[in-house]
Each structure stands twice: as structure tokens, then as C-alpha cells.
Amino acid sequence: MLQMLIILGFSPLVKGFINKIEARLQCRRGASIFQPYYNLAKLLRKDAVVSETSSWIFRATPYVVFTSILIISLLVPVLSAQVPLNFTGDVILIVYLFALARFFLVLTSLDTGSAFGGMGGSREMMVSAMAEPAMMLSLFTVALTSDSTNLSNITNTLAHNSILLLNPSLFLAFMAFAIVLIAETGRIPVDNPFTHLELTMIHEGMMLEFSGRYLALVEWASSMKLLLLMTILVNIFTPWGIAGGLSVCGLLIACALYVVKIGFFAFLIVVVEMSFAKIRLFRIPNLLGTAFILSLLAIISLYVVR
Amino acid sequence: MVEHAPHLFIISIILYAAGSLFALCFYGWQRAGNFISLVFAAIASCFSMVASAVVLSSGATIRLDFPLYHAIIKYNFLIDPVSAYFALVISVIGFVASIYSIGYTRLYVNKRDTRFLGFTYNLFLASMLLVVTANNAIVFMIVWELMAIVSFFLVIFEHDNPANMKAGFMYIIMAHVGAAFLAIAFFIMFAHVGTWDFGFDEFRKVGGRMPMIYKNVVFFLVIVGFGIKAGIFPLHLWLPMAHPAAPSNVSMVMSGVMIKTAIYGFIRFYFEFLTPCPPWWGVVVLIIGASSAILGILYALTERDIKTLLAYSSIENNGIIIIGVGLSMIFKSYNLMALSSLAMMAGLYHLINHAVFKSLLFGCAGNIYYATHTRNIEELGGLIKRLQVTAPLFLVAALSISAIPPLNGFMSEWFLFQSILNSFQIPSVIIKIITLVCGAIIALTGALVATCFIKAFGISFLAMPRSDHAKHAKEVPAVMYVSMGLLAGLCVFMGIFPAKIIMTLNPVCAHVLGINIGKSLVAYDWMQTKIVETNFTALSPKSATVLGLIILAATLGALTLMRPRFVKKVYETWTCGMSPQPRLEYTATAFTRPFKTIFSNLYRPQLEVRTEYSVLNYFVRSITYISGVTPLFENYFYGPVARFVLGISTGVKWVHTGSIHIYLTYIFITLIILILFVGK
Numbered sequence: 001m002l003q004m005l006i007i008l009g010f011s012p013l014v015k016g017f018i019n020k021i022e023a024r025l026q027c028r029r030g031a032s033i034f035q036p037y038y039n040l041a042k043l044l045r046k047d048a049v050v051s052e053t054s055s056w057i058f059r060a061t062p063y064v065v066f067t068s069i070l071i072i073s074l075l076v077p078v079l080s081a082q083v084p085l086n087f088t089g090d091v092i093l094i095v096y097l098f099a100l101a102r103f104f105l106v107l108t109s110l111d112t113g114s115a116f117g118g119m120g121g122s123r124e125m126m127v128s129a130m131a132e133p134a135m136m137l138s139l140f141t142v143a144l145t146s147d148s149t150n151l152s153n154i155t156n157t158l159a160h161n162s163i164l165l166l167n168p169s170l171f172l173a174f175m176a177f178a179i180v181l182i183a184e185t186g187r188i189p190v191d192n193p194f195t196h197l198e199l200t201m202i203h204e205g206m207m208l209e210f211s212g213r214y215l216a217l218v219e220w221a222s223s224m225k226l227l228l229l230m231t232i233l234v235n236i237f238t239p240w241g242i243a244g245g246l247s248v249c250g251l252l253i254a255c256a257l258y259v260v261k262i263g264f265f266a267f268l269i270v271v272v273e274m275s276f277a278k279i280r281l282f283r284i285p286n287l288l289g290t291a292f293i294l295s296l297l298a299i300i301s302l303y304v305v306r
Numbered sequence: 307m308v309e310h311a312p313h314l315f316i317i318s319i320i321l322y323a324a325g326s327l328f329a330l331c332f333y334g335w336q337r338a339g340n341f342i343s344l345v346f347a348a349i350a351s352c353f354s355m356v357a358s359a360v361v362l363s364s365g366a367t368i369r370l371d372f373p374l375y376h377a378i379i380k381y382n383f384l385i386d387p388v389s390a391y392f393a394l395v396i397s398v399i400g401f402v403a404s405i406y407s408i409g410y411t412r413l414y415v416n417k418r419d420t421r422f423l424g425f426t427y428n429l430f431l432a433s434m435l436l437v438v439t440a441n442n443a444i445v446f447m448i449v450w451e452l453m454a455i456v457s458f459f460l461v462i463f464e465h466d467n468p469a470n471m472k473a474g475f476m477y478i479i480m481a482h483v484g485a486a487f488l489a490i491a492f493f494i495m496f497a498h499v500g501t502w503d504f505g506f507d508e509f510r511k512v513g514g515r516m517p518m519i520y521k522n523v524v525f526f527l528v529i530v531g532f533g534i535k536a537g538i539f540p541l542h543l544w545l546p547m548a549h550p551a552a553p554s555n556v557s558m559v560m561s562g563v564m565i566k567t568a569i570y571g572f573i574r575f576y577f578e579f580l581t582p583c584p585p586w587w588g589v590v591v592l593i594i595g596a597s598s599a600i601l602g603i604l605y606a607l608t609e610r611d612i613k614t615l616l617a618y619s620s621i622e623n624n625g626i627i628i629i630g631v632g633l634s635m636i637f638k639s640y641n642l643m644a645l646s647s648l649a650m651m652a653g654l655y656h657l658i659n660h661a662v663f664k665s666l667l668f669g670c671a672g673n674i675y676y677a678t679h680t681r682n683i684e685e686l687g688g689l690i691k692r693l694q695v696t697a698p699l700f701l702v703a704a705l706s707i708s709a710i711p712p713l714n715g716f717m718s719e720w721f722l723f724q725s726i727l728n729s730f731q732i733p734s735v736i737i738k739i740i741t742l743v744c745g746a747i748i749a750l751t752g753a754l755v756a757t758c759f760i761k762a763f764g765i766s767f768l769a770m771p772r773s774d775h776a777k778h779a780k781e782v783p784a785v786m787y788v789s790m791g792l793l794a795g796l797c798v799f800m801g802i803f804p805a806k807i808i809m810t811l812n813p814v815c816a817h818v819l820g821i822n823i824g825k826s827l828v829a830y831d832w833m834q835t836k837i838v839e840t841n842f843t844a845l846s847p848k849s850a851t852v853l854g855l856i857i858l859a860a861t862l863g864a865l866t867l868m869r870p871r872f873v874k875k876v877y878e879t880w881t882c883g884m885s886p887q888p889r890l891e892y893t894a895t896a897f898t899r900p901f902k903t904i905f906s907n908l909y910r911p912q913l914e915v916r917t918e919y920s921v922l923n924y925f926v927r928s929i930t931y932i933s934g935v936t937p938l939f940e941n942y943f944y945g946p947v948a949r950f951v952l953g954i955s956t957g958v959k960w961v962h963t964g965s966i967h968i969y970l971t972y973i974f975i976t977l978i979i980l981i982l983f984v985g986k
């Protein structure tokens with residue numbers, strides 16, 4: 001429950017933080033880091049405009065997307081490696097819950113009958129399909145290193161046996177997962193979240209027709225997705241200091257470390273975004289192919305090292 | 307109860323036979339004849355369902371022998387848990403399809419001979435039940451042929467369409483090639499039996515004694531023989547032709563269960579007759595399964611005919627089931643019985659899942675065809691407002707097949723991933739890596755399936771209608787969607803309550819592999835809800851669903867509290883200032899265009915743009931855009947084979963002179979040669 005609130009509450013902040021640093025590095029002042037909260041609050045107070053060609057799928061999607069992301073937030077260890085609901089599902093369930101959200105978003109992109117939506121949806125599916133094998137193989141590497149696919153067990157094992165973290169295969173898996181994270185959350189160099197041209201949109205293209213409450217839910221869900229994937233990355237590959245139990249003191253330390261780590265990775269994302277241009281659409285498979293090869297090497301080195 | 311199971315089974319076969327004969331009786335009154343035959347089929351399916359459920363729950367093995375005096379063929383049947391499981395799947399799908407057909411065959415009233423449809427349909431269901439229970443090679447071959455021939459007649463039911471006739475002939479030829487391979491396999495095994503008995507019981511005993519070389523030969527013969535029926539690449543050619551050609555109610559059964567009889571064959575041969583098998587057999591089966599899965603879905607992706615799309619997707623799903631079987635074989639050859647059982651369970655779980663959601667999808671395709679008289683999804687659109695019941699059913703099936711939780715497709719893929727992860731216990735490093743790469747392929751396949759079915763659902767049901775067919779569509783008769791509702795309910799049930807399915811599957815795995823892992827898979831958490839557990843992790847789709855519902859309710863409640871009078875203004879879609887038209891919508895071809903570019907090595911896309919000008923070269927009158935996919939397998943695999951066969955047959959044509967004297971000479975020479983051989 002607590003971690004759901006953390007993810008729910010902090011995800012817009014992370015987005016605002018990234019935007020702010022990016023603006024700073026571009027020598028702009030940028031909006032306040034709380035701007036995403038103002039946006040959400042404004043959007044939630046507004047009425048919505050719905051296309052007359054759309055159906056109940058369009059109206060159901062924001063709720064489905066929001067709910068599935070929130071279920072994931074209950075399963076991911078955030079501050080403590082002990083997740084009370086960890087029997088509910090493992091990392092495979094998490095991957096497929098992301099797929100559930102994506103499924104409905106892409107359906108909606110076709111629902112309004114506008115070509116921009118379909119274009120975004122089609123490209124989103126391409127990117128995610130190409131990212132899927134790399135994601136699975138890097139998660140397999142982690143799962144095989146720690147003998148579990150349950151995120152909370154993985155974090156526990158890795159936090160207590162730091163020697164496992166020196167495994168080269170985990171490093172390769174980390175690289176692969178980082179590339180997948182960038183692709184999945186629609187950041188540069190795969191997709192530009194700030195684009196204003198419909199023809200270049202991928203993720204934003206699908207959300208073009210949403211407004212008011214619906215837009216708020218979908219926006220919120222996508223920032224939570226970013227934070228969740230970052231949390232998974234942080235807590236799998238750098239689980240230092242994460243609380244083992246549920247004691248207050250441990251949680252406080254973990255919280256401080258968590259903020260530092262997420263901040264660091266957010267900064268890394270900004271650096272990547274600053275130093276690359278968005279690549280051409282049909283170069284994306286090459287990038288994700290690299291991620292796949294990295295994760296394959298991770299698996300092979302895992303077996304060779306053993 | 308178990309002692310009545312054979313009686314129930316015999317009654318169901320008799321009912322099927324009666325149904326098929328009744329259909330022929332009503333000469334001038336076709337509708338009634340058709341109706342009665344379908345009702346008989348449904349009742350018969352109920353009987354076989356009960357019979358197989360009883361056998362499955364008791365885990366017993368029941369023999370059915372028909373001792374005929376001085377019979378050359380021994381009519382032996384055997385219902386063990388494996389047969390019972392397949393019979394259960396067949397009868398569940400048969401039951402639903404029979405009810406569905408009552409509505410669907412109205413499409414053919416006064417247009418075609420529906421009596422014939424009823425006649426063959428009943429025989430088809432009965433033959434499948436007999437295939438999975440036959441306990442004698444000769445009986446098996448007879449019913450296997452019966453199944454092929456009867457389904458051939460169902461494929462060419464709409465025989466005035468030349469494409470259907472071509473599909474039918476392709477099917478019957480390939481089915482017979484497959485049968486020939488199987489016959490050779492049976493004969494090779496028979497040669498080692500030593501008695502004049504083709505019983506499967508003898509084969510079970512002889513398998514271990516056969517020399518390795520013969521075992522390998524039989525292994526490959528069986529792969530080809532059953533592989534043709536399963537539609538594995540590159541033996542799939544008939545499947546995307548025949549399944550769309552058949553009426554949709556028949557496609558339901560063909561795609562849902564008929565192609566599964568091949569899996570039955572694999573299990574019988576590789577786990578009972580040819581044991582113990584070397585690890586590389588499993589690897590071969592695994593690779594075949596993985597390549598069928600990925601190639602099947604890639605071809606489905608570019609397809610515009612909805613039934614052909616579904617047929618290709620059946621190839622993909624059969625590939626996934628075969629991956630499960632292959633993994634199970636690998637584990638078994640290394641004597642890791644519990645894991646072997648887990649992988650087998652994953653495969654069999656996916657088998658029933660696929661049977662359920664694929665029949666549902668074919669039912670939806672049938673509804674679309676019933677309502678719009680077209681199968682081309684580019685001509686559809688906006689059906690969600692016209693077929694209001696079909697749309698959610700299609701959505702459930704599409705979600706299930708894309709392995710989205712909490713529906714059933716996810717559960718079987720989850721089990722498959724768990725068994726793939728467990729491959730770290732295999733001693734050989736190469737096999738470990740191959741297995742994990744197969745896992746990556748399944749992940750890629752899953753994402754492609756999602757794309758494919760988003761396309762199928764999104765283009766045909768959402769946005770605006772693209773043609774008049776779609777604009778004037780009306781919902782189908784209630785009997786059709788009610789029967790499909792049963793399947794959709796099963797999709798949800800099997801996804802949320804996996805423990806029940808595991809307990810159903812447990813006797814099957816226990817019978818084949820001799821180890822009972824059902825108990826160790828089911829556990830309870832601290833809230834005393836049932837969860838599924840492997841040595842890697844636990845999963846409880848039930849509590850995930852409950853959590854999801856709670857969160858959904860909380861979100862809705864919070865939003866309503868925040869702004870009780872939330873208004874939705876309805877307005878037309880913004881299309882840069884033009885009024886929205888169907889022509890502006892994204893098409894199915896465009897939706898999958900990125901994949902065509904990425905996988906252009908496989909697709910070899912062909913593109914032709916023809917521009918017609920009017921008087922001057924500045925004014926374009928029309929632009930024709932033709933795009934297509936090169937059929938690689940037809941060109942590079944079937945082409946050479948067909949040319950080779952034709953070449954040989956032209957070469958030996960001179961033998962057929964047409965003169966009876968020459969033929970008598972042939973017979974005489976053959977006789978002499980035979981006498982010489984036997985005389986030795």
C-alpha cells in the first residue's frame with residue numbers, strides 16, 4: 001500500500017525533475033519540477049471531449065491502463081525487499097501487465113479513426129515487440145542468478161550476496177535492460193516525448209485524442225511506468241541499502257538511498273537524451289537488436305562463468 | 307462410475323452415427339434434418355465429455371475390445387488419461403461448435419445441401435474421438451483416414467469456389483502424404499514386434515528393443531507424418547488454405563481440435579513407444595516448435611483475410627504446444643521427471659487454451675462473415691457498434707491469445723517460461739542456451755501476436771465502417787453468441803483458476819511420465835488463497851484480479867468524488883480540418899508495415915505502383931498500389947518437390963500403355979518375383 005502511494009505520488013515528480021534538469025542543461029530555466037502535478041490537477045478538473053467515432057473501448061482504456069500499472073506498483077519492491085503481496089505474481093506477470101496496458105492503448109489509437117493514432121500504435125507495437133526478447137533474456141539472467149523470478153526474492157538474494165552483483169553477466173543484463181527501459185518509456189533516442197509533430201510521435205501519438213480526466217490518467221500511468229521500470233532497474237542491479245524487513249529506521253535509510261539512486265538514474269537518462277538525437281524509425285530495431293545481443297551474451301556468460 | 311465410462315463412450319459414438327444418418331433421412335426437409343443432426347452431435351458430445359471426465363478424474367485405464375470371430379483387424383480401443391484428456395477437449399469444443407452451427411448453418415439454407423453438412427460433421431467429430439482412443443495401428447490408420455476424408459468434404463463444402471477446391475485438394479494430398487509416412491513408421495515398428503498384431507501395447511514393449519538407427523528413422527517419419535497435420539513449418543501449406551475454405555463452424559473444430567490430434571500422436575510415439583529417447587530428439591522438436599511459432603505469427607501478421615490470419619495463428623500456437631512437448635522430451639531424456647512433467651503440463655495447458663480461444667475466434671470470424679459476407683478486414687470497421695455482443699467476445703479471445711493476464715493464454719505461457727527457466731538443470735550448456743533462446747522467441751512471438759490481434763480487432767471492429775458490407779451489418783442469431791459466450795467464460799475461468807486445470811492435467815502427466823507433481827504445484831499463501839508455485843516463484847492470478855478490481859473501483863470512486871458531474875462532450879475526430887472519413891483511417895496493411903520492413907528478408911515484399919495520367923503528365927487520373935508478400939516456402943520448398951514428383955511421373959508414364967495384355971504381363975512378372983522371394 002505504501003509503495004503504491006510512493007509510486008503514485010512521486011512519479012510526476014520524477015518526470016518534472018527530468019524535465020527541469022534537461023532544461024537546465026539546455027541553458028533554459030524550465031518549468032518548476034512540480035509542473036506535472038499542476039498539469040494533472042488541472043486535467044482532472046476538466047471535462048473530456050470524446051470522438052463520436054470512438055466506442056466504449058476508448059472510455060475504458062484509461063481506467064484499464066491506470067489499474068494495470070497500479071497492480072504492478074504493488075508487486076515491485078520499492079523501499080523494502082519484502083513485498084507483502086509478492087505471492088500474487090512475479091516479473092513475468094509484471095511484463096505481461098505492461099502488455100495489457102499497451103494492448104488497450106494501441107486499440108484506442110485505432111478507435112478514433114484518425115490516422116495519427118494508428119501510426120503511433122503501429123510504431124509502439126513495433127518498438128515493444130523488438131524490445132520484448134531483450135527484456136525477457138535480461139530478466140532470465142537475473143532470475144537464473146538469484147534462482148527466482150519473484151522480484152522481491154531477487155532483490156533479497158542480490159542485496160545479501162553482493163558478490164553475485166560482480167557477475168559480468170549481470171552487468172551485460174543491466175546494459176540490455178537500460179536500453180529496453182529507454183525504448184519502453186518512449187525517451188530519446190527512440191521516441192521524443194516533447195515532440196509537437198504528429199508524424200514523429202510514437203507514444204504521444206496514441207494519446208492524441210485523450211482529454212480531461214482520461215488524459216490525466218494515461219499521463220499519470222505513463223510517468224508511473226517510467227518510475228516503475230527505473231525502480232526495477234535500481235533495485236535489481238544496485239540493491240544496496242534496501243530495507244530487508246519493515247522497520248521504520250531501515251525504511252528511512254532505504255528511502256533516502258532510493259531518492260539518491262532514482263535521482264542518479266534520472267540524471268543518466270537526461271544525459272543520454274541530451275547527447276543523442278532521435279534516431280530514424282527503422283534504426284530502432286538495430287538498437288534493440290544490440291540490446292538483444294547483450295542479453296544473449298549475458299545468458300551465455302552466466303553459464304560459462306558457472 | 308468408472309465402469310460406466312465405456313458405455314457412455316459407446317453411446318456417444320452411436321449418437322454421432324445416428325446424427326449423421328438422420329441428417330440424410332430428411333430429404334425434402336433440410337432444415338429439420340440439419341437441426342436434428344446437430345442436436346444429436348451436441349448430446350453425443352455431452353456423453354463423451356462425461357465419459358472422459360470420469361476417466362480423467364479416476365486416472366484409470368479402460369479397455370474397449372470388440373472381439374470379432376476370426377477378425378483380421380483387432381478392434382481395440384483404450385481410454386487412458388491421455389486419450390481422455392484429448393477426448394475431453396474434442397467434446398467440449400464439439401459441443402459448443404454444434405450449438406453454434408445451429409445458427410451458422412442458416413447461412414446455407416436453400417443454398418446448399420445442409421444435410422450433407424450434418425452428415426459429415428457428425429462423422430468428423432466421431433472420427434476424432436476414435437483417433438485418440440484407437441489402440442491398434444490398423445484401426446488408428448483407418449480412423450485417421452476417415453478423419454482426413456470427412457474433413458476434406460467439409461473443406462470443399464462450398465465447392466463452387468475454385469479456390470476452395472484447390473485448398474481441398476492440397477489438403478487431401480498432404481494428409482495422405484502424412485498418412486503414408488505414418489504407415490511406414492508403423493510398419494518399421496511392426497517388423498520388430500514379431501507377432502501378427504498391430505496393437506499399440508506391443509509397440510510399447512518393442513520401442514526400447516529397437517536398434518537406434520530404426521528409432522531415428524521412425525522419429526523423423528513421425529515428425530513428418532504428424533507434423534503435416536500439426537501444420538509445422540515447412541509442412542504447413544495446406545493449413546492456411548483449408549481452414550479458411552471450410553465453413554466457420556467446421557473451422558472452429560478443425561483449428562481448435564483436429565490439428566491437436568497430431569500432438570496426441572507425438573505424445574504416444576515419443577513418450578510411450580520410442581522410449582528412451584536421446585536428448586537431441588527433444589532439441590529437434592523444440593526448434594521445430596519455435597520456428598513454427600515465430601514464422602506462423604509473422605505470416606499471420608501481414609494477412610488481411612481474417613480466417614487465413616487465424617489459420618496462421620493456429621500454426622503459431624501449435625508451435626508453442628510443440629515447444630512444451632520438446633522441452634518435456636529433453637527433460638525426460640536427462641531423467642528430470644518433475645521438470646518433464648511441468649513442461650508437459652505447460653504444453654497441454656496451452657493445448658486446451660488454444661482450443662478454446664481459437665474456436666472462439668473462428669466463431670467470431672464466422673459471425674463477421676455471417677453479418678457482412680466478407681472476410682477481408684480492410685473492408686470492415688466500426689463493427690463494435692453493430693455487432694455489440696460479438697465485439698466483447700472477440701476482445702476476450704484476442705486478449706487470451708495475446709497472453710494478457712488474467713486470461714488463460716497468460717497462464718500457459720507463464721508455465722512455459724517457468725519450465726524454460728528450469729532448463730538450468732540440464733547438464734549440456736548448448737541445450738541450456740537453445741532453450742533460453744526459445745524463451746526469447748516466445749517473448750517475441752507474444753508481442754507479435756498482440757500486434758496481430760490488435761490489428762484484427764482494431765481494424766475490423768473499431769473506428770468507422772470502410773465499406774457498405776460493414777455499414778449494414780446486423781447482430782447474428784442469439785444461439786451463436788450464447789454458445790460462444792460459454793467459450794469466453796472458459797477463457798476467463800481457466801485464466802483465473804489455474805489450480806483447477808492443473809489438477810485436471812495431473813493424471814495425464816502422471817500417466818505418461820509416472821510422476822505426480824500436481825500437489826507440489828498448488829500451495830496456499832498467508833491469506834489462504836490458492837496459488838500456483840514452482841521452484842522459482844508463485845503466482846496467484848485470482849488475487850491479482852481481485853486487486854485489480856479493488857484498484858479500479860477505488861480509482862472510479864475517487865474520480866467521481868472529485869468531480870461528480872463529469873461531462874463527456876461528443877465531437878468528431880480532429881483530422882487536420884477535414885471531416886473524418888473512412889479513407890483517412892489507418893489500414894491493416896499500414897498497421898503492420900513496420901514489421902514488413904524489419905522482416906523484409908522473410909517477406910520479400912513486392913510492391914507495384916501504377917500511375918495513370920490523363921491528357922497531360924501533370925494530372926493523375928488514378929494510382930494503383932499493389933503490395934504482396936513472396937510465398938517463400940511455395941517457391942523454394944514446394945516448387946522443387948512438385949517439379950520432382952511431376953518429373954518422375956512423366957518419366958514412368960510409358961509404362962501405362964493402356965493395353966490389357968501388357969498389364970497381364972506386369973502381374974505375371976510381379977508374381978514370379980514374389981514367388982522367388984518367398985521361396986528363399
